[in-house]
Amino acid sequence: MLVGVPKEIKNHEYRVGLTPAGVRELVDAGHQVIVETLCGDSIGFSDDMYVSAGAEIVSAAKEVFDRAEMIVKVKEPQPVECKMLRAGQILFTYLHLAPDPQQTELLVASKATCIAYETVVDNNGGLPLLAPMSEVAGRMSIQAGAHHLEKAQGGLGTLLGGVPGVAPAKVLIIGGGVVGTQAARIAVGMGANVTILDRSLPRLRQLDAEFGGTLNCVYSTTEAVESYALESDMVVGAVLIPGAAAPKLLTRDIISRMKKGAVVVDVAIDQGGCFETSKPTTHENPTYVVDGVVHYCVANMPGGVARTSTMALTNATLPFALQIANKGAAKALLDDANLLEGLNVHDGKVTYKAVADALGYEF
Ligand code: NAD
Incomplete structure (x- = not known):
């Protein structure tokens, strides 16, 4: 699968969706990773480190969104990012949709498959990506x-x-x-x-x-x-x-x-x-x-230690990102009920009950 990591654009967000070590795991598993230039530069993850890990560096977010089959991010996509998503594309990031009708509407319109870190669960009912x-x-x-x-x-x-x-x-x-x-x-x-x-x-x-x-x-x-x-x-x-x-x-x-x-x-x-x-x-x-x-x-306390937080987040998200990349979203979600809990929006529909209830979507 072609996995894309854009630079975060939310104000003062220095975290990044994947560390170079995370990229290497995906590349070793046979996937391709494209990374927007300078996405981790301010927290000590240079373009050269991503290249050494096997990534291709691209100059603009648009190229990441245009080419990648799965986008791995940190913060919820901003409107300009939502508008670059397309039907069938996978978005794996924090979403926090319930209080955010605008983002929900844009993700529904994109027809992308949007998996939210914050609602993925573990076998004990914990929230492993939070x-x-x-x-x-x-x-x-x-x-x-x-x-x-x-x-x-x-x-x-x-x-x-x-x-x-x-x-x-x-x-x-x-x-x-x-x-x-x-x-x-x-x-x-x-x-x-x-x-x-x-x-x-x-x-x-x-x-x-x-x-x-x-x-x-x-x-x-x-x-x-x-x-x-x-x-x-x-x-x-x-x-x-x-x-x-x-x-x-x-x-x-x-x-x-x-x-x-x-x-x-x-x-x-x-x-x-x-x-x-x-x-x-x-x-x-x-x-x-x-x-x-x-x-x-x-x-957003973790943003203050963006380097440590990026590494901690990649440690937790990587096993799921690998599952999705290895199997494709449909099979990965059907095989893993814990990951399926993360599915918030799919093919133009809100698929997470609490979000649908909060924002008046059919479920
Ligand atoms: P958690 O569910 O692991 O722990 C919450 C604990 O609060 C539970 O053990 C629960 O029994 C206890 N509790 C509930 N009511 C209580 C009461 N009246 N008196 C004493 N204890 C009570 O949650 P967590 O992951 O530890 O998160 C705690 C909070 O920190 C959440 O609101 C979370 O969103 C927030 N958080 C904030 C930031 C930030 O940057 N500011 C970052 C991460 C988490």
Whole structure:
């Protein structure tokens, strides 16, 4: 199959659909890969590296879209990209269609086969192509929070791990899923005093078994959120209620009574945020202050470490991309019910129920 990788065109998106190592796997399996020039250059994947991996470099996105049988991307296609898709062509990328009627209409009109990373599932009902980005955001949340605890960044001037003779900072993580677990790993690793809250007892049991006495695993109640937040130097919001807006667990009232110079990192901001005072920010201007508390609410945290995120994403998407390239979309989708869950639009129809329901398409 001829696989195409265009350069991402969304504002400040530096990730790329395939690493050179991913290209090599496809080429070794007998496929052809065309890559738009400079698509990974800013994150250390030069055209020469793609050529060494067996790709052909082309000068414009139009050539990628015109020639490729499957397009592998990162972000949802922008209108100009949707209009270059054609009937029967495969699009494999994040789509997030439910809140995006314009993109859905354009993909339906293209009659392409559009497989969304975010709805592919695994045998345990997990989301294997979303998990790598949650892992990145979870680990990054502590790194970002620790940086903003520094005095010059607006924080209280607290070192997460303390030093001998000075107690470590207190970190509260609300939500013990993928983001929360990875945040806990880094915070514990940096020597902080870490508490994690979750509503799921089985999850708390797993965390307790995994971390032993290094992590304080507590059932999430309003009382627990309030009492731990008031004594914390950093709070990370990492809850998810699938398909729903994030619940506002840290209220404006609690924030107003927290330590001045504490830092709150709302990773759940892409679902509306789980702190009442959260509003989305960007990597260029990541923080703002409410009642003396520094808020970090970057909606696309993985984009800040685009190189690591690209590698993590390719690791997860490549086995599926190979299946599709080896078998063709129809057979790959019919053979693998988990991949089939990713099919959102096909041949002019919306094929994913939640998207059809949200946007009023027939299903
Ligand atoms: P997940 O499903 O793995 O974990 C969510 C956890 O929240 C679950 O363990 C659940 O039991 C718990 N939870 C639900 N209600 C709770 C409550 N009231 N109190 C405590 N815990 C509660 O989800 P995830 O992959 O860890 O993602 C978490 C959030 O981070 C999502 O909103 C996701 O979209 C977001 N995210 C944001 C970015 C970003 O760049 N900002 C990147 C990746 C993920």
